[in-house]
Amino acid sequence: MKLVVRELEGGYGNVQxxxxxxxxxxxxxxxxxxxxxxxxxSTTCKAIMNALPGQRGQTRWGTTDLSGLSSHEVARxxxxxxxxxxLIFTNLSxxxxxxxxxxxxxxxxxxxxxxxxxxxxxxxxHERRKIKAGFLSGGEQQMLTIFxxxxxxxxxxxxxxxxxxxxxxxxxxxAKTIAQMRKRGLAVLLVEQKLAMSLSISDRVLVMGHGHIxxxxxxxxxxxxxxIRRQWLEVN
Ligand SMILES: Nc1ncnc2c1ncn2[C@@H]1O[C@H](COP(=O)(O)OP(=O)(O)OP(=O)(O)O)[C@@H](O)[C@H]1O
Ligand SMILES: [Mg+2]
Numbered sequence: 001m002k003l004v005v006r007e008l009e010g011g012y013g014n015v016q017x018x019x020x021x022x023x024x025x026x027x028x029x030x031x032x033x034x035x036x037x038x039x040x041x042s043t044t045c046k047a048i049m050n051a052l053p054g055q056r057g058q059t060r061w062g063t064t065d066l067s068g069l070s071s072h073e074v075a076r077x078x079x080x081x082x083x084x085x086x087l088i089f090t091n092l093s094x095x096x097x098x099x100x101x102x103x104x105x106x107x108x109x110x111x112x113x114x115x116x117x118x119x120x121x122x123x124x125x126h127e128r129r130k131i132k133a134g135f136l137s138g139g140e141q142q143m144l145t146i147f148x149x150x151x152x153x154x155x156x157x158x159x160x161x162x163x164x165x166x167x168x169x170x171x172x173x174x175a176k177t178i179a180q181m182r183k184r185g186l187a188v189l190l191v192e193q194k195l196a197m198s199l200s201i202s203d204r205v206l207v208m209g210h211g212h213i214x215x216x217x218x219x220x221x222x223x224x225x226x227x228i229r230r231q232w233l234e235v236n
Pocket of ligand 2: 041042043084160161
């Protein structure tokens with residue numbers, strides 16, 4: 001299966017951010033979406049979730065046409081979303097947050113995640129499972145947000161800057177968890193600033209600039225292309 005994005009356009013009010021974004025993410029691969037701050041990476045994720053009023057273009061997950069569905073229906077169709085802001089219920093325990101996230105997969109071929117197997121990826125959260133999520137550290141809340149989305153058993157997942165502001169130890173847990181998603185056959189779109197980390201777990205790289213994808217290639221191709229990095233990523 002594939003997550004397919006075609007000619008995606010949209011923005012905020014009169015400001016057009018996406019000017020025809022095209023790419024695909026296959027199951028079992030991690031694709032990193034790079035770009036300077038403010039280029040529209042988060043906007044791309046929002047548009048895939050159909051959360052951008054007035055957006056145009058086509059989005060498809062496997063045989064399901066996502067265009068025109070509500071964000072909730074996109075999620076139900078099997079596309080999970082971990083937004084930049086950590087979305088947890090602060091007054092509920094870690095366990096309760098995970099239980100609320102639980103959902104049968106949209107597609108029978110999608111593997112289901114168990115709470116135990118997620119806790120095994122980050123035992124610290126298991127130790128704190130009875131604690132209200134509001135008392136967790138930033139890194140623990142981020143992992144809980146990711147785990148909660150995985151409890152919904154998505155086939156594809158969009159993860160927007162999961163490691164921002166996190167300590168190196170937690171960044172490792174995020175990386176390990178994403179590697180596990182890949183192994184389980186999810187289609188992963190990762191927006192990430194930490195280049196070394198994201199490249200180490202990615203299969204392909206997309207670079208955004210001027211509202212388009214300006215580079216699409218393997219991690220090796222990206223590493224070999226200094227020009228792309230200079231033109232579209234480094235801050236001059
Ligand atoms: N809710 C909003 N209303 C108006 N403009 C917005 C809104 N959200 C984002 N923008 C603008 O749209 C452009 C793209 O923003 P987006 O959040 O997609 O960037 P990004 O690539 O995710 O970068 P970063 O996460 O570093 O900010 C930016 O110029 C931003 O200021
Ligand atoms: Mg962003």
